[in-house]
Amino acid sequence: MSANGQAGEYLLETRDLKMHFPIKAGVFKRTVGHVKAVDGVDLQVRKGETLGLVGESGCGKSTLARLILRLHEATAGEVFFEGENILKYDRRQMMKVRRNLQIIFQDPYASLNPRMTVGSIIAEPLRTHKGTTDNIKRRVQELLEIVGLSPEHYNRYPHEFSGGQRQRIGVARAIALNPKVIICDEPVSALDVSIQAQVVNLLMDLQKEFDLTYIFIAHDLSVVKHISDRVAVMYLGRVVEIADRNQLYNRPLHPYTNSLLSAIPIPDPKLERQRQRVVLTGDVPSPANPPPGCTFHTRCPRVQDYCRNNVPPLERQEENGHRASCFFPVVSGQKIEEPTASTPYKAGE
Amino acid sequence: MALLEVKNLKTHFKTPDGIVKAVDGVSFTVDEGETLGIVGESGSGKSVTAMSLMQLNPVPPCFYPEGEILFEGRNLLEASEREMQKIRGDDMAMIFQDPMTSLNPVFTVGDQIMEAVRVHQKVSKKEARDKAIEVLRDVGIANPEKRVDEYPHQYSGGMRQRAMIAMALSCNPKILLADEPTTALDVTIQAQILELMVGLQEKYGTAIIMITHDLGVVAQLADKIMVMYGGRAVETGPTDDVFYDPLMPYSWSLIRSIPRLDKAGEVRLLPIKGSPPSLIFLPKGCNFAPRCPFVKDECHEIDPGLEEKRPGHRAACILSVEEIEENKHRIDAELGVEQA
Numbered sequence: 001m002s003a004n005g006q007a008g009e010y011l012l013e014t015r016d017l018k019m020h021f022p023i024k025a026g027v028f029k030r031t032v033g034h035v036k037a038v039d040g041v042d043l044q045v046r047k048g049e050t051l052g053l054v055g056e057s058g059c060g061k062s063t064l065a066r067l068i069l070r071l072h073e074a075t076a077g078e079v080f081f082e083g084e085n086i087l088k089y090d091r092r093q094m095m096k097v098r099r100n101l102q103i104i105f106q107d108p109y110a111s112l113n114p115r116m117t118v119g120s121i122i123a124e125p126l127r128t129h130k131g132t133t134d135n136i137k138r139r140v141q142e143l144l145e146i147v148g149l150s151p152e153h154y155n156r157y158p159h160e161f162s163g164g165q166r167q168r169i170g171v172a173r174a175i176a177l178n179p180k181v182i183i184c185d186e187p188v189s190a191l192d193v194s195i196q197a198q199v200v201n202l203l204m205d206l207q208k209e210f211d212l213t214y215i216f217i218a219h220d221l222s223v224v225k226h227i228s229d230r231v232a233v234m235y236l237g238r239v240v241e242i243a244d245r246n247q248l249y250n251r252p253l254h255p256y257t258n259s260l261l262s263a264i265p266i267p268d269p270k271l272e273r274q275r276q277r278v279v280l281t282g283d284v285p286s287p288a289n290p291p292p293g294c295t296f297h298t299r300c301p302r303v304q305d306y307c308r309n310n311v312p313p314l315e316r317q318e319e320n321g322h323r324a325s326c327f328f329p330v331v332s333g334q335k336i337e338e339p340t341a342s343t344p345y346k347a348g349e
Numbered sequence: 350m351a352l353l354e355v356k357n358l359k360t361h362f363k364t365p366d367g368i369v370k371a372v373d374g375v376s377f378t379v380d381e382g383e384t385l386g387i388v389g390e391s392g393s394g395k396s397v398t399a400m401s402l403m404q405l406n407p408v409p410p411c412f413y414p415e416g417e418i419l420f421e422g423r424n425l426l427e428a429s430e431r432e433m434q435k436i437r438g439d440d441m442a443m444i445f446q447d448p449m450t451s452l453n454p455v456f457t458v459g460d461q462i463m464e465a466v467r468v469h470q471k472v473s474k475k476e477a478r479d480k481a482i483e484v485l486r487d488v489g490i491a492n493p494e495k496r497v498d499e500y501p502h503q504y505s506g507g508m509r510q511r512a513m514i515a516m517a518l519s520c521n522p523k524i525l526l527a528d529e530p531t532t533a534l535d536v537t538i539q540a541q542i543l544e545l546m547v548g549l550q551e552k553y554g555t556a557i558i559m560i561t562h563d564l565g566v567v568a569q570l571a572d573k574i575m576v577m578y579g580g581r582a583v584e585t586g587p588t589d590d591v592f593y594d595p596l597m598p599y600s601w602s603l604i605r606s607i608p609r610l611d612k613a614g615e616v617r618l619l620p621i622k623g624s625p626p627s628l629i630f631l632p633k634g635c636n637f638a639p640r641c642p643f644v645k646d647e648c649h650e651i652d653p654g655l656e657e658k659r660p661g662h663r664a665a666c667i668l669s670v671e672e673i674e675e676n677k678h679r680i681d682a683e684l685g686v687e688q689a
Contacts, residue, residue, distance in 0.1 A: 056535035162624040192390040193562055194640075197606040197620035219535065226608035226618070249610070263540035264610050265565025269588045271611065272569045279544050280537045283505045 010080070011213055012045040012068070012181055017077035019063050023288060035288045037063040039237035040077070042314065045181070050207065050214040052228030052245070054221055054260075056284055060237040061217045065183045068215070069101055070094060081181075099129055102174040106186035108166035112158040118144070118169055119154040125176045143172040147202060164195035168202065175206060183215045188223060200227060221264055225249055233257045236287055236295040239314055243322035253317055253329035256296050294327070302328050350422060351378035352556055353402070353524060358416035360394075360401045363409060367629045371397040373580040374415070376655070379524065384550070384557045386571030386588070388564060388603075392625055394580040395560045399526045402558075403443055404433045420524075439469045442517035446529040448509035452501040458485075458512045459497035462519050469520045484515040489545055507538035514545065521553060528560045543569060564607060568592060576600045579626045579636035582655055586662035596664035596673055598643045617684060635667070643668060643676040 018041075020034035038060040045051050053061050066072045068079055070086065078085045086097050102125075105111035112121055122140045141151035147168040158166055167187060174182050184203065188196040204227060206212060218224050224231055225245060232242040233256065241254040252258045259278040266272060280299045285291055291298050297307040307327055314325040360372035372394040379385050389395045400406045402418055404425060418425040420440065425433065437443075445451040453461060462481040466472060472480070478497070485493035488511040501509055510530060517525055527546070531539035547570065550557055559570055567574055567588065574591045576584040576599065584597040595601040605619040623640045626632055632639055638648040645668070653665045666673065 056537065164624055192625065193564075194390055194603060194606055194621040195624060197608075197618035198622075200608070201618055201620055221536070222608045222610045225610060260536060261610065263536045265539075265543075265563065265569045266610055267564035267568045267592065267604065267607060268609070268611070269568040269592050272565075277540060277544070279540045281541075283507055283538065284535070 010044040011047040011082060012043075012215075013080040014041055014043045014064075014068065015078040015080070017041045017043075017064070017067055017079065018075045019060075019067055019072055020075045033288055036237050036290060037287055038067060038074075039287075039290070041234075041237075041239055043232060043239065043242075045213060045215060047180075047213055048207075048211055049229040050216050050227055052224035052231040053215060053217045053234060054219065054224050054231060055234035056219060056260075058284060058287065059234040060287070061219075061234055062185055064234070065103065065185050065215065065217055068183065069098070069103055095129070099177045100180040101183070102177070102179040102181070103183045103185060104167075104170050104174045104187045107190050108163055108170055109158075109190075111170055112166055114158055117155050117157055118149075118161075121158070121169060122172045122176055125173060129177055139176070140172075143176055146175070146206070147172045148198075162195075163191050164198055167191060167199050171199070171202060171206070175210065175212075178210065179212070181213045181215065183217070185217045186219070187216075189218060189220060196223070203227065221249075221261065233260065236285065236290050238295065238325065240296065240326070241322075241324040242314070243318075243324075244320060247318070247320065247322050251322075253322065253324035254296075254326045255300050255302050255328075255330055257324075258330050259301070294325070302330070304328060351419075352381050352421065353379040354417075354419040355398075355402070356417040356419065358398065358401060358418060359414050360397050360406060360411060361414055362406075362411050364629075369628045370580050370631065371628055372401060373631075375575075375577070375580075375582045377575050377582065377585060379556050379558060381523070381556055382550070382554045384559060384570050384572050386567030386574045387558060387560045387577060388562065388567055388574060389577035390562060390625055392628065393577040394628075395577050396528050398577070399443065399528050399558065399560055402526060403437055403441060404428075405437075405443075435469070438465055438517075438522065439520050440522055441524045441526065442520070442522040443526040443528065444510070444513045444517050444530050446532050448506065448513050448533070449501065451513060452509060454501055457498050457500055458504065459499075462497075462512070462516045465516050466519050480519060481515075484519045485512070487518070487549070488512070488515045489541075490515070506534055507541060510534060510538075510542055511545065514542075514549070518549060518553070518555070522555060524556045524558065525550075526558045526560070529562070530559075531566065532561070532563070539566075546570070564592075564604065576603075579631060580628055581636060581665065583637065583666075584662075584664045585655065586659075586664075590659070590662045594659075594662075596658045596662060596670060597637075597666050598641045598668075598673070598676070599637045600664075601673075601677060602640075602642060619680070619684060635665070642680055643673065 017038055019038040020036050022031040023033040023035060025032045041064055055061050067074045074087060079087050081097055119140050122143055123136050126136050126139060141154060144151050144153055149168055188199050216227055228245050230244050231248045232239045235256050241257045252261060259280045262278045282299050285298055293309045294307040294312050297303045312325040312327050314323050316323045317329055356376050358372055358375045362369040362371055375398055387395045413426055459481045463477040466477045466480050482493045482497050485497060490496050490508060490511055504512060531542050561567060571588045573587050575582050578599050584591060584600045591600060595604060602621045606621055608618060621640050626636055634649040634651055635653050638644050647667060651667050653667045655663045655665045658664050658670050
């Protein structure tokens with residue numbers, strides 16, 4: 001549906017996006033290899049939805065976010081925003097696009113300049129994108145109120161605020177220009193548990209109020225499930241499964257998604273005692289030297305010889321757009337260790 | 350007699366801004382082979398409690414105005430540094446959140462485990478090395494004969510934490526203090542480490558004090574729970590009781606504020622308003638009163654002690670059990686949560 005479809009179908013779309021960081025060594029800094037942080041990602045984001053992006057550290061989630069915003073220049077691939085490939089844009093055109101593409105960072109301590117007042121931090125995007133000066137103060141105070149801070153906080157500095165309040169300042173800065181898409185890069189993982197819910201609820205309220213589209217990046221699958229409409233799972237720079245939220249969490253097809261879900265402790269002691277865990281062996285391989293074939297084959301409990309030499313495409317495996325890149329997907333009710341199919345799955349069969 | 354009994358422990362720090370009451374009157378017991386989960390947010394005093402047990406807080410600025418830490422009947426607060434050195438590692442061992450900063454980068458993993466062994470046992474270098482290899486194998490490190498001579502940077506995050514556990518277990522301690530041992534790790538690695546800890550506990554009968562902010566981890570491991578807030582224990586009891594029938598508004602709010610993997614997305618999260626209190630200027634009355642959804646006028650005046658609300662289940666709240674239940678129902682009804 002996507003690869004050949006019209007680009008205008010989606011608000012934001014990436015096609016075969018790649019980021020290979022060079023590894024340099026020696027006196028002459030010769031390139032000796034590449035870290036394949038993002039290695040061919042096709043994602044489609046619909047207007048008004050929240051697309052959750054999950055995966056372990058080093059899987060390329062944050063790099064992908066930065067590629068979409070052109071904070072890194074992609075090695076290859078395309079990013080379509082409202083039907084146009086923004087990777088071809090020059091600086092001036094990019095300025096216009098950035099009004100509509102904003103980001104909220106993980107660390108509310110590092111992402112706010114300690115020498116600027118809250119007022120000037122939030123006003124900065126307004127000034128850069130040329131609002132009239134007399135309106136700026138009023139707009140900033142309005143924004144402070146929207147995110148649940150008091151307008152009197154205008155002249156204070158970031159260190160006077162707690163972590164949760166700082167993240168609210170980051171949110172105010174991101175929505176200042178009425179963007180269409182906000183990329184939330186682990187917006188709650190640096191916050192205390194009792195504060196996380198405040199920020200999650202704020203983000204969900206703002207989405208309704210301002211018709212925002214979110215790409216929500218997190219390693220906490222419970223938070224992602226709570227906030228997302230669709231969820232994509234990344235492993236070693238690739239999307240390995242994407243589906244509607246409930247579909248993905250209730251009937252995961254990829255063995256990696258399955259073991260990821262099973263690894264998460266649930267705050268319910270009785271349920272915990274009954275659970276059968278799939279504990280993966282080993283660590284995530286290095287993205288500088290990913291394994292051949294399916295990149296998950298080194299840790300997969302269902303691995304077959306076929307997986308070691310063939311790369312599974314991200315194909316549609318169910319009617320409702322549920323796609324997974326696996327030759328031997330998990331059938332619901334089946335134990336994950338038992339691949340029953342003797343021939344690899346191919347779409348359309 | 351309990352293996353470890355902590356009575357009214359107070360750990361305070363002198364700072365230029367005033368006295369920080371990091372731990373302010375905490376009592377609990379741990380029996381042999383038992384797992385106690387200590388839950389709380391950052392700044393609630395969980396780590397300082399653990400560091401006090403090991404006597405690892407720097408003195409000064411730290412001082413202990415009151416309290417007793419009875420390990421097998423002996424008060425550790427009165428033990429000399431020499432005695433403590435014997436207890437640390439031999440009887441009580443600790444693993445930390447960040448395995449990279451707790452391993453020395455210039456020594457091999459083997460050297461560091463051997464050091465721990467040789468401090469506590471009269472063994473030759475060869476025997477210590479064999480012991481190091483044995484414990485590394487125990488914690489699931491493949492090829493330990495080779496890995497024992499590698500440096501920490503050659504290990505992955507999960508392997509470093511395994512090495513830390515190996516070091517902690519090398520002298521067969523009676524209590525293992527685990528301070529957020531999996532917080533820095535990915536979930537699939539966290540599952541490996543937790544499984545390993547449970548397995549080793551079954552094998553050696555070690556008691557574990559598991560300190561974490563992750564309610565899921567304690568639900569999985571703990572026999573009993575202590576919830577901390579603002580330097581105090583605010584609720585203690587068997588794991589099931591605390592999870593299914595929390596009797597302190599803070600524990601209840603905490604459980605309500607986290608999205609759950611098995612039912613997320615259906616109900617709105619109930620955030621706890623405000624933020625945790627400053628440990629220098631604690632509010633008058635109950636520490637949690639400024640954020641409490643069940644607050645009454647008296648809460649701002651009376652400082653509630655930990656009292657037994659139900660058999661074996663203590664909570665620090667001036668509200669009666671009936672009042673707490675009533676409040677829970679009221680707020681759940683407002684949120685549209687179905688009663689379990």
